[in-house]
Amino acid sequence: MPDTSERLSLPYLMPAQAQKHVTHNEALQRLDLLVQLAVEGFEADTPPALPQAGEVHALGDAPIEAWAGHPGELAAWVGETWQFTAPQDGWVALDKSTGILHRWGAGAWAEVSAPDLANLPGLGVNTDHDSGNRLSVSSPASLFTHEGAGHQLKLNKASAADTASLLFQTDWSGRAEMGTAGQDDFAIKVSADGSSWTTALAFDAASGIASGAALTQGVDDATVGRLLRVGDFGIGADAGPLVTDLDAHDLSGSFSSYGGAHAQAPVGANPFPALNEVFGLLCGNSTLGGRSAYLWQIAVGIDTPGLAFRVRATGAWGAWQPLWSGANTTVDANGFIKEASPIVRLFRDGREEPAVPLGAGFERVGLGHYRLSNVPPLASRGWQIEAPQDANGNRLVHVACSYDAGTLDIRTREVIWQDGWAGGAPRDIPEGRWVDLRFDMD
Structure with a gap:
């Protein structure tokens, strides 16, 4: 019978052996060091100056001093001396400094890699998996986070006619789905019973244009809760809804x-x-x-x-x-607001067009003599001419007009009394004042 065990070299008690407790305690001491093996470090070559009881070091290829002559072995400080043990294939040791497991094999220590999880038939986390749900998770939440930057969740399908989507269920019955189902257009669908589905929003894969029940369906769709499309109710459309009944x-x-x-x-x-x-x-x-x-x-x-x-x-x-605004009123030369159709302000050296320009041509023929071309006749109803007045309401100039084939001839003169106000000698429109001429609508 051998004196020690095959794997851990534990000493056996021999027949009629004296002081059996010494041999037994030595075996326990070796078990204490080697079972659940944890080392201070790997590839160690120099013994520590003050080793602590129970320290174990995995030696490198060239140990020195007290470790000399024991390359690749395990050095354990027991009592007042180092004890050495040669590791065997399959032994596992924890590096206490890093928390990484190592396995001895082929004459060296190597890190224990994570188990290979490729090509598993399925995985169930807190639940069972099946052929249709090869990954199943039963949990209050699932977290997918970044590894230093961004993170993508990818759903890949074989062809456009297949489905890549997220399905939201209530008691295992579908209520909402978003993704590319049966085509490459992205859609959001909803259901109240899991059988009848409505496409709320869909986005064309080529153009990005939206459609669906959540949008207005035409230029006169006033359904409450729908989103307004460009073109409906006239927003962004060439014409918008054509109104035939204002009431x-x-x-x-x-x-x-x-x-x-x-x-x-x-x-x-x-x-x-x-x-x-x-x-x-x-x-x-x-x-x-x-x-x-x-x-x-x-x-x-x-x-x-x-x-x-x-x-x-x-x-x-x-x-x-x-x-009333600047489009349908004017402030005349005397500061009064008046109703307006197209009004041209005539100055001594030019003219000012209305909000909708007439394109009138201007000519100063001579003293107190002006001509506007390319204009309609003066207004056929309401007022036609407003001349500037002084502080007492007296006209500063007498104005007379004649019209012929798009041309309006205007003459301004001094104001004289001849059994009524009349025009005297020619006079220009005063500096800074003007004559308002109101024309017919086109």
């Missing part, structure tokens, strides 16, 4: 337009004088009394610049109320 109740909340190109003139009062003029229409409603109880409309003139509004209450539309 319609279903225009609330819309941006609309009316143009002279319509085959049918609009029903309801027109906010601008000429029925076929182009204007924009903004419609809205109050939250009081239901959708059609209190409505409002704002019209913006385009052919004739201007702004008008009206409201609907107690079942009837009120009259259009025009807002």
